[in-house]
Every structure is written in C-alpha cells, then in structure tokens.
Amino acid sequence: METSTRVPNPFAKRVIVVDWGTTSLRCMLVEPDGEIARETESSRGIRFIADRAFEPELMNALSSWFDEFGNLPVIALGMITSRNGWIEVPYVRCPATASDLADGIIQRRLPNGADLYFLPGITDTTRQPFPDVMRGEETQILGFGLDKEATIVLPGTHSKWAKVGQNRILGFQTFVTGEIFALMSEHSFIAKAAAKSEGIDWESYDRGVRVAENATAGDAAFLTQLFSVRTGMLANELKSEEMQDYVSGLLIGLEFRQARDCGWMKAGDSVGIVGNDGLNDRYRRAAAIFDLVTVDGGEHAAIAGALEIFASVKARSDAA
Amino acid sequence: METSTRVPNPFAKRVIVVDWGTTSLRCMLVEPDGEIARETESSRGIRFIADRAFEPELMNALSSWFDEFGNLPVIALGMITSRNGWIEVPYVRCPATASDLADGIIQRRLPNGADLYFLPGITDTTRQPFPDVMRGEETQILGFGLDKEATIVLPGTHSKWAKVGQNRILGFQTFVTGEIFALMSEHSFIAKAAAKSEGIDWESYDRGVRVAENATAGDAAFLTQLFSVRTGMLANELKSEEMQDYVSGLLIGLEFRQARDCGWMKAGDSVGIVGNDGLNDRYRRAAAIFDLVTVDGGEHAAIAGALEIFASVKARSDAA
Incomplete structure (x- = not known):
C-alpha cells in the first residue's frame, strides 16, 4: 500500500x-x-x-x-x-x-x-x-x-517513531539505532571478527531481529544482547560473514522491542514507514517479524x- | 566492609x-x-x-x-x-x-x-x-x-554480574557497558561535543545514573536514553565539560537498571563489587543510587x- x-x-x-x-x-x-x-x-x-x-x-x-x-x-x-x-x-x-x-x-x-x-x-x-x-x-x-491516526517510523542514524492524527504531529521519540550500528561495525571489539559482505544476508538479519523479539525478560537487556554477536561466534553459531547482518537485525529488532515497550505499537498494529535512506527494506522486514502491517510512505x-x-x-x- | x-x-x-x-x-x-x-x-x-x-x-x-x-x-x-x-x-x-x-x-x-x-x-x-x-x-x-549466597558485579569493558552460593559460581551475565562507553566517547556523533575533563565530575556522573534509574517505562528505552546526551546539550542542560561523566553515569546506570530488570538484584540488596580496573568507585556510587549495600571484594x-x-x-x- x-x-x-x-x-x-x-x-x-x-x-x-x-x-x-x-x-x-x-x-x-x-x-x-x-x-x-x-x-x-x-x-x-x-x-x-x-x-x-x-x-x-x-x-x-x-x-x-x-x-x-x-x-x-x-x-x-x-x-x-x-x-x-x-x-x-x-x-x-x-x-x-x-x-x-x-x-x-x-x-x-x-x-x-x-x-x-x-x-x-x-x-x-x-x-x-x-x-x-x-x-x-x-x-x-x-x-x-496527518489526517488519520497513525504511528510512523522514520529509519535512520537517529530513527524516529511518531504519532499523527487530528491533522497534527502529536509526539515522537528518537532511537539512535543507526549510530550504534555504525559504531559496532566500524570500531567495536565485539564485532571485530565480522567480515564485510556484499548484498544483504536476510537469513542472518532475520535471525538477529528474532533474537531481539523473542528474548525473555531475563535475557532482554540491551547491553547483554549486543554480546550475543561474540558468544554466537564462540558457540560456532555465527560465521564471520553472517555477523554484520545479524548485528543489523539485532539492533533494529531491539529498536522495535523498545518502541513496543514505550507504547508506540503492539502486535497487529499498522505502522507507516517513511524515508529513503536505504533502510526501509530492513524496517519492513522487522515490522513483519513483530507482527505489524506496514504502510509505505513513498519516496x-x-x-x-x-x-x-x-x-x-x-x-x-x-x-x- | x-x-x-x-x-x-x-x-x-x-x-x-x-x-x-x-x-x-x-x-x-x-x-x-x-x-x-x-x-x-x-x-x-x-x-x-x-x-x-x-x-x-x-x-x-x-x-x-x-x-x-x-x-x-x-x-x-x-x-x-x-x-x-x-x-x-x-x-x-x-x-x-x-x-x-x-x-x-x-x-x-x-x-x-x-x-x-x-x-x-x-x-x-x-x-x-x-x-x-x-x-x-x-x-x-x-x-x-563462594560460601555465602551473594550477587557480585565485576566492572569492566564487558562487565559481569554473577551469583554465588553453595560453594559454586551459580550463573552470570555479561553487559558490554565499558565498550559502549568507549565507542560513545571516542567515535560517536551524539557525544562529539564532549570536552575531555581532568578528574571525575561526580555531579554529572550521578545525574546520568539518576536519569537511568528514574526513567519511566515510556522513556527508558536504551537507544533513546543515549540521545539525552545530545538533547541535554540542545536544551542548555548539559555543558560540554559535563558530558563525558554524564554519559559514564548514564551507561553504568543503564547497566544497573537492566541488571535489576534481569533479576540480579533489587533495592535493599547487598552486592559485592570485585575488580581493580579503576571503575569500582563509579560502580559503588551507582549502587548507592540504586539503593544497594556494597561489599568490597578487595584488590x-x-x-x-x-x-x-x-x-x-x-x-x-x-x-x-
């Protein structure tokens, strides 16, 4: 749509x-x-x-x-x-x-x-x-x-979740997901074993999103979830060439999880995805894993x- | 003690x-x-x-x-x-x-x-x-x-929370707090305005810990809390020379909050702090803000x- x-x-x-x-x-x-x-x-x-x-x-x-x-x-x-x-x-x-x-x-x-x-x-x-x-x-x-009640996500370095309705932008919240991804993939020890890959490894991406989505309360801590990049490699569960897209999925998944915890959406909701910075495919896919219907905001x-x-x-x- | x-x-x-x-x-x-x-x-x-x-x-x-x-x-x-x-x-x-x-x-x-x-x-x-x-x-x-039931925190690049008792290490969890702090202070856009300071600005540190401790569910998202370094500066609430220790307090505070959410401790508990990497003073102070009694593990x-x-x-x- x-x-x-x-x-x-x-x-x-x-x-x-x-x-x-x-x-x-x-x-x-x-x-x-x-x-x-x-x-x-x-x-x-x-x-x-x-x-x-x-x-x-x-x-x-x-x-x-x-x-x-x-x-x-x-x-x-x-x-x-x-x-x-x-x-x-x-x-x-x-x-x-x-x-x-x-x-x-x-x-x-x-x-x-x-x-x-x-x-x-x-x-x-x-x-x-x-x-x-x-x-x-x-x-x-x-x-x-702004006419219809809607929740919108704008993917980016500092992505935004916003609510609109009554012809107004009602409120919004920033998530610094893209910046943490850049820091992790360019400078971190945790992900230093990651190999650059061509194209997107959607299987690894989805896996990262699911890890974020499925985590029970005792394992959901953000600062712990990031370490799964390392522990997955040590457990021979993540290959070097899978790590980059796993981290991407994990972080975007954690953004969705946190946005859900903050009340921006719940399973079954419809969410608009607006932007043109090349992340929309990733956000659409994460939305599906979080059981959301997505509306494309256009280019x-x-x-x-x-x-x-x-x-x-x-x-x-x-x-x- | x-x-x-x-x-x-x-x-x-x-x-x-x-x-x-x-x-x-x-x-x-x-x-x-x-x-x-x-x-x-x-x-x-x-x-x-x-x-x-x-x-x-x-x-x-x-x-x-x-x-x-x-x-x-x-x-x-x-x-x-x-x-x-x-x-x-x-x-x-x-x-x-x-x-x-x-x-x-x-x-x-x-x-x-x-x-x-x-x-x-x-x-x-x-x-x-x-x-x-x-x-x-x-x-x-x-x-x-290991003889007495206790929760222990070991501050570090990848800090650990552990439970001991019955003469055993019962279990543990990693939080990559120190690494995220290094990434934030050395490479991030969010904190690029931070000035290096000599010594520790405990007031800014405590403020960061309190922001993490006090956040209501709607504002507690990790990926959002990090952005407060930027929004605090824009609101003229954080000076450049306060940012470094504010971020330190915020991240360690978020570690404590997540450790609490994961069941490692609750207000009023006693927690051992073990390590010698120079972070123990910071962890002791965060523990006090989270209403914990600390036991020093020695050097x-x-x-x-x-x-x-x-x-x-x-x-x-x-x-x-």
Whole structure:
C-alpha cells in the first residue's frame, strides 16, 4: 500500500527544495505539479563547510538552475537550520499542525533576489529527561499525512517513531539505532571478527531481529544482547560473514522491542514507514517479524511535506 | 566492609600468576603466604603478539624472576586461554566449584622445566540466545568467596554480574557497558561535543545514573536514553565539560537498571563489587543510587581465586 506523495505546488511555479544535513547536501527542482524534475546530491554536508560559508556554497550548488529557470524560491530544511547550521530556527512544539510549522519559517533573501525559506524542526517537550528534537523528518511526516491516526517510523542514524492524527504531529521519540550500528561495525571489539559482505544476508538479519523479539525478560537487556554477536561466534553459531547482518537485525529488532515497550505499537498494529535512506527494506522486514502491517510512505514524502507547509502559508495569505 | 583476599598458597612456595588479557600482560610473584612480592604490567596483550609467539614472550617477561628464584610454577589465566590465545582451554560449565575449575586446568612445561598451568574460563549455558562466557573473572569471583549466597558485579569493558552460593559460581551475565562507553566517547556523533575533563565530575556522573534509574517505562528505552546526551546539550542542560561523566553515569546506570530488570538484584540488596580496573568507585556510587549495600571484594581477588583453585588440586593430590 503506497500513499500519494505528490502535492500540488502552492507557488504554482517551480521551487527548489534543499535538504541540507550533517553529511550531505541534496537539491531538488520541483515542478508546479509536485514532480521532481532535477536532483543533485553531494557530500557537502554542513560539517564540511568551512567558516560557515553556507551562502556561497548554496549559490554555487544552485547557479545552473537559477541561470536556466530564474530566481526560484528556495525551501531549506534539515540540520542547516540548527545551531551548527546557517541560521538556528527555533523548534516548533508538538502537537504541531502544518500551519504551526509555517509560522516557524524564517525567511531570507539570496544575493540574486531569490526568496529563501528555512523550515523549523519540532520538539516534543513531554519526553524525559530532556525534550526530544528533530530537524527535517517532520516534513516527511507531513508528507505521509496527518489526517488519520497513525504511528510512523522514520529509519535512520537517529530513527524516529511518531504519532499523527487530528491533522497534527502529536509526539515522537528518537532511537539512535543507526549510530550504534555504525559504531559496532566500524570500531567495536565485539564485532571485530565480522567480515564485510556484499548484498544483504536476510537469513542472518532475520535471525538477529528474532533474537531481539523473542528474548525473555531475563535475557532482554540491551547491553547483554549486543554480546550475543561474540558468544554466537564462540558457540560456532555465527560465521564471520553472517555477523554484520545479524548485528543489523539485532539492533533494529531491539529498536522495535523498545518502541513496543514505550507504547508506540503492539502486535497487529499498522505502522507507516517513511524515508529513503536505504533502510526501509530492513524496517519492513522487522515490522513483519513483530507482527505489524506496514504502510509505505513513498519516496518523496519530504517534498510533499515541504509543499504542504507552503500550502498552509499560501492559504493564509490568500485569506488575508 | 572488605573481605580477606589472602589465601595460603597451596604450593607452600612462591608461584607466579600471569593475567594475560587482550590488551595487557600482568605478572605477579606471589609469596607462600599469598602476598604479592613483585608485580609487572605491560601492554603486551595477546592481540599484539605476532605469530602467536607466546612462549618466548612469557619467558622474556619472567626471565629475571626465574633467574632469581628458580623455576617457579606459573599459573596463566585470561584471554591467553582463549581461541586467539596460546591454547584454547575449554570452558567449565556453571554451576561450578573450585574443584570443577581445577579439573579444567591444562598443564604444560616451559623450556626451563617450570610447570605452566592454564586455568579454564566458565560458561553459563542457560543464557539465551547463546551461552555466556568469561575468562579470568571467574578467579576473581572465587577470590571473593563462594560460601555465602551473594550477587557480585565485576566492572569492566564487558562487565559481569554473577551469583554465588553453595560453594559454586551459580550463573552470570555479561553487559558490554565499558565498550559502549568507549565507542560513545571516542567515535560517536551524539557525544562529539564532549570536552575531555581532568578528574571525575561526580555531579554529572550521578545525574546520568539518576536519569537511568528514574526513567519511566515510556522513556527508558536504551537507544533513546543515549540521545539525552545530545538533547541535554540542545536544551542548555548539559555543558560540554559535563558530558563525558554524564554519559559514564548514564551507561553504568543503564547497566544497573537492566541488571535489576534481569533479576540480579533489587533495592535493599547487598552486592559485592570485585575488580581493580579503576571503575569500582563509579560502580559503588551507582549502587548507592540504586539503593544497594556494597561489599568490597578487595584488590587482589584474582590471586586469591587462582590460589583457591590450586588448593583444590593440592587437596586432591594429598588425598590420592
């Protein structure tokens, strides 16, 4: 089941959407009908931009599109709007509507006269011990749709589980699964015997997910489960070439288990999977093992969400 | 409260105890009365020994003691007895007595005629999904004493919680807390803003432990709690120089929480803390926050344990 990701572009002309994260810069030229006409991606993430020279970097990245199509409006989102980015856009609080997000936009003008709109991230101040935060994923959640009650997972380095409904993002929680996977596979002693493999060994992946799903209370401790990578090898139950995908399954399985313990879902529920970072197949498979029905958020939820926020700006300016 | 760590040396002469781990080599010359007369420590752990040249390495490390005191018996323990070590000594199964461990010893002779005894590690085959294992810590547990029912924690890279009683090591569980701390503080994005600090900031440490201890079910997810290092900074609640000890407290607190969930202890219990890797102060403090009474296992529990195993060998050979 795939939800529609194409939203009519409220500018009724081409716009540029810039998803500028910590490690990558992605620029999309969006047609009036919401279709992506051109797309570029580079590793010029904000941490690689010296002296905060973001404006020349962006002008350089977009110069050929500006030359060809004129000074199109630019919508920027992601870590570029954070404390380490170009301009720190304050977080909008959950529960948040598209209109609340539109209120949080900070507008600037580029040297060529093009309008530049920085979208805000959101915060869930009910989380303990500190408010939880996201920047960028909220547009993907909007693109998925807020009208029906739903739980959504956004796989990633710091993956997010969110609840939507009543046309609002109701709340969310971060799980640092992808980062722990990277640390484990690149730097840990536990997994040092792991061989790099080509393709995905789904059998080993599923096994890892099942270990996380099946563990009884006495064996479910996260800090213990990670050690099973080592003990499995010592017991001749895990081969070197199986370890990488076993760890991946184990960690994603532990995320699902913890999300279940935190009340994000229970067996039999339907869960939306939104994102395009290559992890969706893994999350879909884990969801099936946790007895969940999955709804695919589509590839371009971020575009749909960004346009949705602008539709809300436009609706108000039309009414004024 | 400190338990006695001095056990009469069953050889009734000097012995050498070699604790040879992954990253370090520690040699101790033990007097007939159990006292450590000399001690050396180097970074010649088994992973740094090329071509498995363990014998020349050991002869070199011990040559001056052999010259001075003759061909003393040598007791070797730790990862040197593992698959990647000198000789793989099979694990002894829990529940295990000192005598069971003595049965698992593998004896060799060094080029100078000195006897070399490799002590076995132990395995708890009741753990899921794979049997849990330790090599070296079992001698520390023995040194703590097996006669009274007790729960013991051995802090470390891969720390262990164990139950003893009825003169047996009844079972144990590994938590990879120290390794996750190293990964977080050296390589993670989450904690990249952490400043190195001199000494220990106990206030930040305690705060981390309390966050782990106090978390309600909805916020207790391990993969979420780690993110509090980042969200605390964003909320201006954690300063850069506080992060390192906050993470340390958070992780050790999560270990205690998970150990409690797995049934190793509950509030009001007494827990032994055994080890000498510099973490004991941190574990004692976490124990107090979890409302536990701690019993100090002493600094030289490993020596006491190694001699205990030999007392058992000696008792049998005397009886034979």
